Amino acid sequence: MIVIFQIAKASEYVSVLKGEEKAFKQSNKVNGTLMIAFLILGLIGVYWCNHLLYHETLFPQGSASIEGEQVDQLLWITIILTGIVFFATQILLFWFAYRYQYKEGKQAHFYPHNNKLEIVWTVVPTIVLLILIVYGLRSWFLFTGPSPKNAMEIEVTGHQFGWVFRYPGQDGVFGKKYFKDIDPAHSNELGLIWKDSAALNQKADPATFDDVVIDGTMYLVKGVPVRLLINSQDVIHDVGLPQFRMKMDAVPGTPTTLWFTPRFTTKEMRARTGNPNYVYELACDQLCGQGHYSMRAVIDVVTQPEFDVIMSQQKPAYYAAFPDKDPSMKAADTTKPASAAIDTTKVMAKL
Numbered sequence: 001m002i003v004i005f006q007i008a009k010a011s012e013y014v015s016v017l018k019g020e021e022k023a024f025k026q027s028n029k030v031n032g033t034l035m036i037a038f039l040i041l042g043l044i045g046v047y048w049c050n051h052l053l054y055h056e057t058l059f060p061q062g063s064a065s066i067e068g069e070q071v072d073q074l075l076w077i078t079i080i081l082t083g084i085v086f087f088a089t090q091i092l093l094f095w096f097a098y099r100y101q102y103k104e105g106k107q108a109h110f111y112p113h114n115n116k117l118e119i120v121w122t123v124v125p126t127i128v129l130l131i132l133i134v135y136g137l138r139s140w141f142l143f144t145g146p147s148p149k150n151a152m153e154i155e156v157t158g159h160q161f162g163w164v165f166r167y168p169g170q171d172g173v174f175g176k177k178y179f180k181d182i183d184p185a186h187s188n189e190l191g192l193i194w195k196d197s198a199a200l201n202q203k204a205d206p207a208t209f210d211d212v213v214i215d216g217t218m219y220l221v222k223g224v225p226v227r228l229l230i231n232s233q234d235v236i237h238d239v240g241l242p243q244f245r246m247k248m249d250a251v252p253g254t255p256t257t258l259w260f261t262p263r264f265t266t267k268e269m270r271a272r273t274g275n276p277n278y279v280y281e282l283a284c285d286q287l288c289g290q291g292h293y294s295m296r297a298v299i300d301v302v303t304q305p306e307f308d309v310i311m312s313q314q315k316p317a318y319y320a321a322f323p324d325k326d327p328s329m330k331a332a333d334t335t336k337p338a339s340a341a342i343d344t345t346k347v348m349a350k351l
Contacts, residue, residue, distance in 0.1 A: 032101040039094035043087075058242060061273060064280065064301075065260040068245030070139040078132060143246060147259035151225035154218060156282075157190060158230075158237035158250040161291035163282060164189060167212040169316060174229075175208025182233070187321035189213070194318055213317035218282065219310055220262050220301045227259040237295070240285035243269075247285050262301045269301075 054060070063069045100108075155166040155174060168174045175192055180200060182191035192208040220226050230239050232250035239258070240247045248258040270278045280299035284292060302310065319326040 028102050032098040035094045035097040039091065042090070061243070061269070062263075063243075063245045064263055064269065065241075065244040065246065066263055067139070067143055067260045070142070071245035074132070074135055074139065077135075081128060081132075143258055143260065144248075144256075147227040147257075148225045151227045151259055152221065153227045153229060154220075155229045155231065156218070156239055156250070157233060158239070158284065158288075158295070159189075159233040160235065160289050161284075161295040162215065163218075163295070163297040165214045165218045165297075166190060166317075167214070167311065167314075168207075169210030169212055171207060171210055173207045175211050176205040177208070178202065179233075187317065190317075192317060194321075209318045210316045211318075212311065212314045213320075214314065217298045217300060219307055220299060221304050221307045222262050222265045222268075222301055224304070225259055225261045227257060230256045230258065235288050236286050237284050237288050238286035240283040241280075241299070242283070243280050249286065265301045265303060266299075 059072070063072050153168060153174070157164045157166070166174065177191040178193055178200065179191050181188060181193055181197075183189075188194065190213060192211060192213075193202055193205045194208055196203050228239065228248070230248055230250045232252045234252065236252070237250040238247055239250055241260075244260055244262070246258055246260055248256050250256065264272065266278070266280060269280070270276055280301060282297040282299055284295035286292075288295065315326070319328075
């Protein structure tokens with residue numbers, strides 16, 4: 001600041017010595033030349049940044065969902081249109097500053113108003129923006145509209161600060177849930193209605209007994225449409241799926257939906273990106289509290305046979321909460337050989 005101040009004072013002294021008018025003409029010419037220099041350096045900087053950082057964006061990978069390709073198309077159209085406007089306006093802005101700088105004997109043309117010009121630069125942007133909005137709404141209605149009949153359904157529930165995924169089980173039906181039945185301490189973090197309650201005037205829903213609940217990881221199948229039923233247990237969250245080009249708010253008390261079709265498995269994306277640790281991510285795109293930064297889940301896209309194996313290894317949430325009710329555990333107990341029982345007398349003697 002001191003240096004700038006000294007330079008400013010020095011320039012004032014030079015102006016006094018040379019004369020105000022002569023100093024003004026020189027500084028005006030210097031500033032005009034600097035405008036052109038700034039324009040050239042700025043355009044070089046834009047190109048250099050794009051060349052340096054483009055591969056860090058999600059564009060080179062392509063959309064990980066079939067429907068997300070429409071979003072990429074809209075983004076490219078928007079970038080091209082705004083890019084043309086950006087370069088045209090910036091080049092003209094700095095060139096005009098240089099070309100029409102003050103010169104002695106040169107008079108500016110007084111041009112206060114032109115109705116035709118006003119109409120043109122109002123109507124043209126309006127039409128362009130209207131086309132982009134219509135194109136975007138068409139895609140939005142597709143993502144949020146009815147899903148294909150063969151779509152699998154997954155319930156996504158957000159809470160501070162994590163994601164819970166529920167699959168409907170073998171019956172293909174989601175059981176009912178009630179917020180007063182939420183009991184994380186007893187493995188019922190979604191409030192599935194597992195028992196009768198006279199106080200709540202409710203009966204157990206048999207459809208809940210085979211529902212599978214998974215924390216932190218959502219499994220999808222390549223080429224199979226998936227419909228997400230999105231909920232929130234506390235504040236507004238947002239299901240952000242950047243690789244799939246999708247996102248949807250999770251609103252307390254107001255379920256939202258979204259569907260898409262995965263294009264590549266996780267293994268294929270690792271090969272495409274050359275990153276052996278690549279994973280699809282579900283991030284909360286809504287500032288939801290102090291732990292917002294940690295609200296992240298992993299999406300694993302697999303083939304149908306791999307998905308079948310994974311789901312066969314999952315136990316329904318009801319049996320995880322009540323192992324004594326699990327038929328497989330009872331069968332294991334009845335088939336356990338007598339020799340497998342622990343002889344406590346021998347154990348105590350050894351101790």
